Amino acid sequence: MNFEKSFENFVQILSEEAITPEISPSAIADLAKEYSLRSIVSIVSYAKGSDHEGEPDTVIPLFGPVPEGEPPAYYFQNKMAGQKIVTYNIYLYGDKHWDDEEYKSFSVLIDILSFHMERFLLNTVVRDSSLKQYLTGLPNSGGFFVFANKLCDSGDIMLYDSFYFNLKSFGLYSRRYGIAEGDEIMKRYARKLKAFFQKDEIVAHLGGDNYAALVKKERTKEFLEFLSGVDVYGVRNGKEEPIKIAAVCGVYAVDDSLKDPGQLLSRSAMALNYAKNVASKPYVFVNKAMSTRIYRQKQIEDRYEEALASDEFRIYLQPKVDTVTGEIVGAEALSRWFCNGIVLYPTEFVPILEQEGMVASLDIYVLKKACEFIKDWQSRGIPVVPISVNFSRRDLSYKRIVDEIVEAIDACGIDRKFIEVEVTETVSEDERSLMTGFLSKLKDAGINTAIDDFGTGYSSLSTLRDFPVKVIKIDRSFISSDNLNKNDEIVLKNIITMANELGIGVVTEGVEREDQVTLLKEVGCHIVQGFLYDNPMPKPDFEKRLEKKYYSE
Numbered sequence: 001m002n003f004e005k006s007f008e009n010f011v012q013i014l015s016e017e018a019i020t021p022e023i024s025p026s027a028i029a030d031l032a033k034e035y036s037l038r039s040i041v042s043i044v045s046y047a048k049g050s051d052h053e054g055e056p057d058t059v060i061p062l063f064g065p066v067p068e069g070e071p072p073a074y075y076f077q078n079k080m081a082g083q084k085i086v087t088y089n090i091y092l093y094g095d096k097h098w099d100d101e102e103y104k105s106f107s108v109l110i111d112i113l114s115f116h117m118e119r120f121l122l123n124t125v126v127r128d129s130s131l132k133q134y135l136t137g138l139p140n141s142g143g144f145f146v147f148a149n150k151l152c153d154s155g156d157i158m159l160y161d162s163f164y165f166n167l168k169s170f171g172l173y174s175r176r177y178g179i180a181e182g183d184e185i186m187k188r189y190a191r192k193l194k195a196f197f198q199k200d201e202i203v204a205h206l207g208g209d210n211y212a213a214l215v216k217k218e219r220t221k222e223f224l225e226f227l228s229g230v231d232v233y234g235v236r237n238g239k240e241e242p243i244k245i246a247a248v249c250g251v252y253a254v255d256d257s258l259k260d261p262g263q264l265l266s267r268s269a270m271a272l273n274y275a276k277n278v279a280s281k282p283y284v285f286v287n288k289a290m291s292t293r294i295y296r297q298k299q300i301e302d303r304y305e306e307a308l309a310s311d312e313f314r315i316y317l318q319p320k321v322d323t324v325t326g327e328i329v330g331a332e333a334l335s336r337w338f339c340n341g342i343v344l345y346p347t348e349f350v351p352i353l354e355q356e357g358m359v360a361s362l363d364i365y366v367l368k369k370a371c372e373f374i375k376d377w378q379s380r381g382i383p384v385v386p387i388s389v390n391f392s393r394r395d396l397s398y399k400r401i402v403d404e405i406v407e408a409i410d411a412c413g414i415d416r417k418f419i420e421v422e423v424t425e426t427v428s429e430d431e432r433s434l435m436t437g438f439l440s441k442l443k444d445a446g447i448n449t450a451i452d453d454f455g456t457g458y459s460s461l462s463t464l465r466d467f468p469v470k471v472i473k474i475d476r477s478f479i480s481s482d483n484l485n486k487n488d489e490i491v492l493k494n495i496i497t498m499a500n501e502l503g504i505g506v507v508t509e510g511v512e513r514e515d516q517v518t519l520l521k522e523v524g525c526h527i528v529q530g531f532l533y534d535n536p537m538p539k540p541d542f543e544k545r546l547e548k549k550y551y552s553e
Helices: 003-016 025-035 100-129 141-154 170-177 179-196 217-227 262-279 288-309 346-355 359-380 393-397 401-412 429-444 460-466 486-501 514-523 539-548
Strands: 037-046 058-063 074-080 084-092 160-167 202-207 210-216 230-236 239-245 247-253 283-285 313-322 328-339 342-344 387-391 419-424 448-454 471-474 505-509 527-529
Touching (some): 084 100, 141 202, 179 202, 179 239, 288 359, 313 359, 328 527, 359 539, 393 429, 401 429, 419 429, 486 514
Parallel strands (some): 419 448, 448 471, 505 527
Antiparallel strands (some): 037 058, 160 247, 230 239
């Protein structure tokens, strides 16, 4: 068989076969005889300067055995996609050598073989990409579970600890260096991570700045120290700047309670959540108390939307009272969650809803209920007092929140003056501009506003000056001393005097004792709210109070 026929046969069989690196004997048999071929071995490496530079070469036998310690008779080199370079080592029988014509014709065969290798390598990339994170090249969650399943099947998973970690303030680097350089910093960090790990361990990039890992138990302490600060660098204005990246970490020490590989991530993620939002520590190990707390949190998150739609939330009202006349002059609307026969108080579910960005829908729900109460009282001839409704600081970032408040009030057909929006005084300078805008828009819409827990925030005196509010509610901490003294009087008197001179009303909350009322009267605050008069109560009970209108001495 001449070369042309052998070559045609090679191309046809190669194109029809499955995409594997090996060349079938039937495809190359005639060419092997003609060129005295003993072996063709390909070596796949990464080009200099690529993201994977320095990674070990991959040896792929294409035809025949892989000779050890023997130099090839010839070699050819081709560049491939993905910054890969494939070197073909050609081994011949005996001391056979090709003439120039044979060398040229075989180089054509190598070109065809390179198309075959390109298909194989691209197919491998596609297959592997489903298990790798595109930016860092580390395994993704799929790759993590492939590795974890093997350990679970063998029983070796008990030798490992599972980690879920999140990089501290990584968004700051993207803002400082730009998105493109932020990606490069992430790649450098990932390379440092990869270098730390041994072959029988895994670190996975789950996207963003979230990672998971399985580390042998005897190396857990070492890994935690590693995560406390990894040295990389960022490039700005052509100069390298050192960066130390730390991580917050949740750790699950794998034990015989593990029932499913998914728990490797869910339990360590639970510990990470606890470390960040409860303990404020760089790392936390899973424990039973944490599991109970986080399970409770997940229940709240999972049930919330359904509970809201099913009216499981009840609105209670706590009167605001003029201590001089005993008259009810207003009320605060407070939510209670009746969940499967158990009453949950706001302290149990509001922080969770705030953390998950879900609280705005509850605040609007309470507002709508308050509007319905007022509308109902008007239709039945019951005296109406303004109701204040709390809105979370987390609501301030929602662009339509003021529009939704106005729409809810107007849709009910009541006068806007009967609703007062309360916002807790901010503890962050960064939130002040958001709050100022929020309060100003409400003022322009004719809706009264109040600052709740006044005196606990970032700068209370500047709050009085800068925030366009109708009322401040003095925090209970100002009157909580068992024995109120002259210092308490001086502080309260000055706050109230300044507020009054600025045209701002004052309410003191948390009033539980007669001596507190006496002090507040002396310093000029007559409107109070607290258990001394009434606990928060359901609408029917509050209506009875409204009908009486006054608390008797």
